[in-house]
Amino acid sequence: QVQLQESGPGLVKPSQTLSLTCTVSGGSISTGIYYWSWIRQHPGKGLEWIGYIYYSGLTLFNPSLTSRLTMSVDTSNNQFSLKLSSMTAADTAVYFCARALENAGHFDYWGQGTLVTVSS
Amino acid sequence: EIVLTQSPATLSLSPGERATLSCRASQSVSTYLAWYQQKPGQAPRLLIHDASNRATGIPARFSGSGSGTDFTLTISSLEPEDFAVYFCQQRSIWYSFGQGTKVEIK
Numbered sequence: 001q002v003q004l005q006e007s008g009p010g011l012v013k014p015s016q017t018l019s020l021t022c023t024v025s026g027g028s029i030s031t032g033i034y035y036w037s038w039i040r041q042h043p044g045k046g047l048e049w050i051g052y053i054y055y056s057g058l059t060l061f062n063p064s065l066t067s068r069l070t071m072s073v074d075t076s077n078n079q080f081s082l083k084l085s086s087m088t089a090a091d092t093a094v095y096f097c098a099r100a101l102e103n104a105g106h107f108d109y110w111g112q113g114t115l116v117t118v119s120s
Numbered sequence: 121e122i123v124l125t126q127s128p129a130t131l132s133l134s135p136g137e138r139a140t141l142s143c144r145a146s147q148s149v150s151t152y153l154a155w156y157q158q159k160p161g162q163a164p165r166l167l168i169h170d171a172s173n174r175a176t177g178i179p180a181r182f183s184g185s186g187s188g189t190d191f192t193l194t195i196s197s198l199e200p201e202d203f204a205v206y207f208c209q210q211r212s213i214w215y216s217f218g219q220g221t222k223v224e225i226k
Contacts, residue, residue, distance in 0.1 A: 037215070047164065047207060049215040062214060063121075096163055105152035105211030108175070110163035 002026040004097050004111035012091075012118050018084040022097030022111055029078045030055045035100045036073070036080045037107065040093040048093075052100070053080050087118045122146050124208050126218035132226040139195040141221045143208035148188045155184055155193045156207045158220075164207060168193060198223070 008020035022036070029036065038050040051061035053071040061069050070083040084091065094115050098107040123146040133139055143153065151171040156164035166175040168184035171191060181196040195202055203225050208218040 046219045047209070047217040049217070060214070098163075100211075100215075104169065105149075105215075106154035106166060106169040106209065107156075107164075108166055108169075110165075113163050 002099065002109045004099065004109055006095060006097050006111045006114040008095075008114060008116070010115060010117060012087050012116060013120050014088055014118055016087055018087050018091070018116060019081065020095055020097075020114065020116070021079050021081045024078045024080075024099075028075075029073065029080065030075045032056070033102045035060075035102060037098045037100060038071070038082045039096045039098055039107070039110075041096070041113070042093045050082065050084075050095075054102075089118050092116065092118045121214065122149060122210055122212050122216055124210055124216055124218035126206075126208055126221050128221060129219075130222045130224060132224050133198055134226045135198050135200055137198050139193075139198055139202070139223055141193040141195075141206055141223075143186075143191040143193070143218050145189045145191075145210060149210040149212060151187050152211045153184075153186065153191050154209045155182075156209065157202075157204045158207065159204045167206075195223075 003025045005023045012018050035052040037052040041047050053059045053073050059071050068085045073080045094113040096113045097111040099109045100107050125144045127142045153171045155168040158164045172184045183194045185192050205220045205222045207220050
């Protein structure tokens with residue numbers, strides 16, 4: 001059974017960079033048929049796709065976030081990561097990592113999510 | 121960017137009733153449309169993919185239909201555990217989600 005688990009700080013100061021990691025178990029991140037995504041949910045709101053990374057390092061980002069966003073993949077540790085710079089209160093959200101099949105349009109496995117609060 | 125609009129925002133129903141949820145896309149997404157259920161404090165759970173295919177382990181009371189720009193999620197007879205928020209999601213170049221429909225107990 002595939003499992004995804006987010007890790008990172010729960011509190012970030014304004015203007016700082018958020019760093020989150022998603023650890024994948026029960027399957028290899030190097031299986032070249034999946035896109036590994038980050039998705040966030042502002043408190044009490046809907047879902048916003050942030051971007052994805054392929055095992056090769058290929059990325060695609062939400063145009064609204066691309067100027068602040070970096071993603072990387074660590075196949076040796078079966079992890080992928082997100083860095084979001086210049087954090088503001090508007091970035092306070094629950095951040096999820098999720099898996100999508102390369103040639104499909106949906107997310108079949110999700111992490112439990114981690115709340116990130118931006119506050120001084 | 122494709123915008124998904126869900127209606128209604130809230131659906132108040134009793135257990136055993138039928139729920140019909142709508143998702144409209146601002147342009148055609150073919151059948152690249154999925155539905156998720158989310159309960160408080162949990163990650164979304166995939167219910168339906170490719171507009172009408174139930175995900176593994178999803179009960180038959182959940183069904184999806186539609187193509188192009190208009191899609192429907194139907195829960196044939198609500199069980200107590202079905203009261204939750206439901207999101208639709210599409211993939212064109214990028215992914216996007218609808219704003220959600222809350223199914224609450226009447």
